[in-house]
Amino acid sequence: MNKQPKKKKGLVITSIIAAVIVVGVIVYALIGNSSNYVAKVGDEKISQDELNEAMQKQYGSTVAQSLITTSVIEQEAKKQDVTVTQKEIDAEVKTQATQYGGTEGLESALESSNMTMDDFEESVKTYIQTQKLMEPALEITDAKLKAYFKENKSSYDTAKQVKASHILVEDKKTAKKVAKLLADGSDWDKLAKKYSTDTSNASDGGNLGYFDKSSMDENFADAAFSMKKGEISDPVKSSYGYHIIKVTGIKSAKEATYADVKDEVRTAYVNEQMNANYSTWLADLEKDYDIDNTLATTSTTEE
Structure with a gap:
């Protein structure tokens, strides 16, 4: 991602x-x-x-x-x-x-x-x-x-941000398998390391950090921004493959002040x-x- x-x-x-x-x-x-x-x-x-x-x-x-x-x-x-x-x-x-x-x-x-x-x-x-x-x-x-x-205030305002981790796989069948393993109580970090094709963060539990909605694939962002903290999604298809998403943090939109x-x-x-x-x-x-x-x-x- x-x-x-x-x-x-x-x-x-x-x-x-x-x-x-x-x-x-x-x-x-x-x-x-x-x-x-x-x-x-x-x-x-x-x-x-x-x-x-x-x-x-x-x-x-x-x-x-x-x-x-x-x-x-x-x-x-x-x-x-x-x-x-x-x-x-x-x-x-x-x-x-x-x-x-x-x-x-x-x-x-x-x-x-x-x-x-x-x-x-x-x-x-x-x-x-x-x-x-x-x-x-x-x-x-x-x-x-x-x-x-x-004059440029809007560019300093902070949009809502979500912190999420994901497990990215190539096909729907594997995504469903991972989702079932999670539902059965398997460890998220171990599954991310084993199954995720996103090598940039698989060893870190698929951690993507905080991001705003415009910085991610549209389908991925729509799913992540509709979830609550601690929630795990069903498989979500994006241009990268299929994701299982876990939201770990949410920051509300914030209007900037000059002092900040x-x-x-x-x-x-x-x-x-x-x-x-x-x-x-x-x-x-x-x-x-x-x-x-x-x-x-x-x-x-x-x-």
């Missing part, structure tokens, strides 16, 4: 990370091949030099601008004595990893782009530096945060304002530095 993924962060961090990945891909393409050609079509070879030239024409200015941006941010952070700790980097990496289903998923995504976790942490460091440099100019006040909360979610509101508001002001902020910041982008000059000349 898969829950819905959490929403991704705003454009600032994703654009910074994407730029770092582009740099990694280009560098890999430029130095990552030791043979005298990179591709062969019949008897015709495409040389490493041809690839390098094509990559530079297509991505050169993008990579150069990414490196310039990183350098400007790093120099400005040093000038303003803005520091980033490893603890802060680790916390942000953990947050970003949730978008990929965990650390392994993130590492797999990075590997597919020829990147390492160290590369990723550098991009995260740049993002945190950017956030710390931009925040003072955003003029965040309690009044602005309260207005933002009022103030930290979340501040984070969301800062991200929104960073996205809205990043381009202008960066352009103004770059005016303070003597930047000579020869690739941009060459590109303009060629046009």
Whole structure:
């Protein structure tokens, strides 16, 4: 059973990370091949030099601008004595990893782009530096945060949640067998471990934790949310197979108050304002530095 993924962060961090990945891909393409050609079509070879030239024409200015941006941010952070700790980097990496289903998923995504976790942490460091440099100019006040909360209140309200365990099997016949064994007094945890095909939680009694109705298969959710705490269902068919469901907890819907979610509101508001002001902020910041982008000059000349 898969829950819905959490929403991704705003454009600032994703654009910074994407730029770092582009740099990694280009560098890999430029130095990552030791043979005298990179591709062969019949008897015709495409040389490493041809690839390098094509990559530079297509991505050169993008990579150069990414490196310039990183350098400007790093120099400005040093000038303003803005520091980033490893603890802060680790916390942000953990947050970003949730978008990929965990650390392994993130590492797999990075590997597919020829990147390492160290590369990723550098991009995260740049993002945190950017956030710390931009925040003072955003003029965040309690009044602005309260207005933002009022405008987006529904997204902070908590829907009713159910905590449940399940035993998932492939066919109705097996589901009926498991249901009968439970009715006859067999131990739930032992049956889950023996019969459940959901290997992610079978050894934990099929525990799914708390979830809201929208995050589960419709048939499964309809059944679970109609049950009382401690109740065990008859076999329920879903797109995954047949479930025996046991409800172990219920949390009523809760209307959010500003005091309860103030930290979340501040984070969301800062991200929104960073996205809205990043381009202008960066352009103004770059005016303070003597930047000579020869690739941009060459590109303009060629046009």
